[in-house]
Each structure stands twice: as structure tokens, then as C-alpha cells.
Ligand SMILES: Cc1cc2ncn([C@H]3O[C@H](COP(=O)(O)O)[C@@H](O)[C@H]3O)c2cc1C
């Protein structure tokens with residue numbers, strides 16, 4: 608009987624038997640075993656392929672950056688896009704050292720269109736509106752960003768996709784989105800982002816309270832996106848849905864990427880099966896956000912950068928989990944005594 612003819616319960620039980628039959632005490636590879644299960648289920652096979660991974664960085668600006676929610680000025684978004692294109696950012700270095708292809712998408716950076724042969728231009732607008740005082744984007748813009756993202760996520764033959772972001776002010780967006788969708792408190796979620804000092808953090812807290820008071824206590828994912836989102840977050844949410852729907856593993860990065868994953872999995876709950884949470888970031892709200900959605904991150908490296916850097920470092924673990932399933936000997940094949 609082929610795997611596709613098996614019921615999902617039979618398939619799952621064959622999968623567990625295969626993992627438990629490997630030459631190791633049951634459960635001794637911990638989260639790698641769970642990862643192997645996830646990969647096999649997403650590809651509907653006990654022998655999944657896990658060779659190729661790509662990183663897509665979505666860049667977009669935030670009107671509220673100019674109100675003082677970040678330690679850095681808005682122009683850094685554009686400057687970092689050029690840095691990604693010339694290969695000098697942390698994400699480029701980690702991608703190269705892990706053999707991951709990289710592409711950069713301008714989802715709406717606050718400048719004239721950037722003319723570069725390797726930049727994918729899907730500009731929704733040159734930055735969002737100031738979400739502290741008005742809706743960040745229109746419903747049509749949010750929907751367009753999600754659709755662009757879906758096309759990016761499902762358009763090529765990688766088995767895993769990392770998604771990164773660049774957008775000064777986007778920890779504020781992520782905070783407000785998580786607050787409005789999940790009801791976690793702003794105090795829990797608001798952190799220092801790029802490195803605000805105590806006075807800067809107090810100012811950010813005040814500004815985010817003003818922003819939150821503008822709308823109802825609870826918002827649907829699409830409305831939260833429209834009110835507080837960034838174009839890069841909306842496009843990333845779409846890309847996660849597109850990638851998961853085409854049976855890829857989606858490696859979720861830090862705090863901001865997790866807010867995109869929250870939106871994606873609320874719009875399309877079935878994709879949860881394909882999401883792998885790479886790491887818990889140092890950004891204050893990340894652990895609470897991961898806990899609230901029941902996500903168990905693989906790594907804790909005290910990182911707080913974004914760009915997909917944490918996701919890139921988890922890619923070797925994803926590859927290793929598939930290799931374990933495919934290449935590791937079983938008690939039977941290696942004639943090792945098992946306790947039965
Ligand atoms: C040079 C530089 C490179 C970055 N790469 C990612 N981020 C990260 O910091 C930003 C979010 O933090 P906040 O909300 O405090 O602005 C995002 O662009 C995120 O990707 C960077 C930030 C800076 C300054």
C-alpha cells in the first residue's frame with residue numbers, strides 16, 4: 608500500500624514506528640524527532656526530501672517610525688536593503704554559510720523605487736501611514752500584500768522556506784498585532800526593539816497605548832493587519848500560507864516573523880502543521896507570544912535581530928531531522944538488540 612492510500616492515522620502510526628525503530632532509546636532525539644514527524648507529514652512520505660532552502664527578506668517602512676518608536680531612523684530600512692543586495696548583512700552571511708539562497712522583496716520601503724537587478728519590487732506604497740493616529744493601510748492594500756506573498760511562497764521548488772523582515776518600527780507593529788489578536792497585555796509584549804534605552808522604552812509604551820486605544824479591544828487578524836501592520840509583515844504572512852500550502856516547511860524567525868505566523872495560522876489554521884519555530888528571541892514579548900500560540904522554539908541564542916537570521920540557523924536542524932529519518936539504521940537493519 609502506498610503512503611497516499613493510508614489513512615492519516617495509519618500513516619502516523621507507521622511514522623512513529625519508523626522513528627522508534629531507529630538505533631536509539633525512544634524519544635532520545637527530543638525535538639528532532641518531532642521535527643522529523645512534521646517534515647514527513649507535510650510531504651506525506653516516510654522518506655522526505657530536505658535538500659534546498661531559501662530565505663526571502665521582506666522590507667517595508669512604518670509611518671509610526673517617525674513618531675519615535677525605534678532607536679533608529681526610518682532611512683535605515685532602505686540602507687539595509689542595499690546591504691542585503693550587496694551581500695553584507697548578517698542574513699547574507701548566515702545564508703551563505705548554510706548554503707541557503709536569498710532573495711529580497713521591496714514590500715513598501717519609504718523611498719523612490721530602488722533600481723537593482725536582484726531586487727523583487729512588490730511595493731504596496733512608500734511606507735504605511737502612522738498607525739498611532741490612523742489605520743496603517745487600507746483593506747485593499749492588506750489583501751494585495753497577502754496575495755503577493757502567497758505567490759512568492761508557492762512559486763519554487765524548495766522544501767523549506769525561511770522568511771525574514773526589515774522595517775524600522777516593526778517590533779511596534781508586531782506588538783500591536785499580537786495584543787489585538789490574542790489579548791496579551793501591551794506591557795508584556797512591548798520591548799526595546801533595536802535597543803531603546805529606558806526613556807525610549809517608556810516613550811514607546813506611551814505611543815503604543817495611544818495606538819491601541821484607537822480601535823476595539825479585540826480585532827480579527829485581517830483588521831489587526833490593516834490597522835497596525837506593515838507591508839512586509841502582511842506579505843510574509845501570505846508567503847507563509849503559500850509555502851505551507853505547497854507542502855513546504857516554513858521556518859519562522861523571531862518576534863516579528865511570529866506575529867506574521869500568528870496572522871497566517873489564524874487565516875489558514877491547517878498551515879500550523881508546517882510551521883517550525885526557529886528560536887526564542889531576546890525581544891521582550893517573544894516568549895509570551897510563542898507560549899500563547901503553543902509554539903516550541905528550537906533554539907535560544909539570545910539573538911534579537913530579525914532578517915531571518917534565527918531561521919537560517921535552524922535550517923541545519925531541519926535537514927538533520929530528515930536525514931535521521933532517511934539514513935539512520937533501525938534496530939533490525941543494524942542487528943542491535945532492542946528491549947521488547
Ligand atoms: C542596522 C539594523 C539592521 C537590522 N536588521 C534587522 N533589524 C531589526 O530591527 C528593526 C525592528 O526594531 P525596531 O522596532 O526597534 O525598529 C527591524 O528592521 C528588524 O528587522 C535591524 C535594525 C537595525 C538598526
Ligand SMILES: O=C(O)c1cccnc1
Nearest residue numbers: 861862863888890912913
Ligand atoms: O525577534 C526579532 O525578530 C527582532 C527583535 C528585535 C529587533 N528586530 C527583530
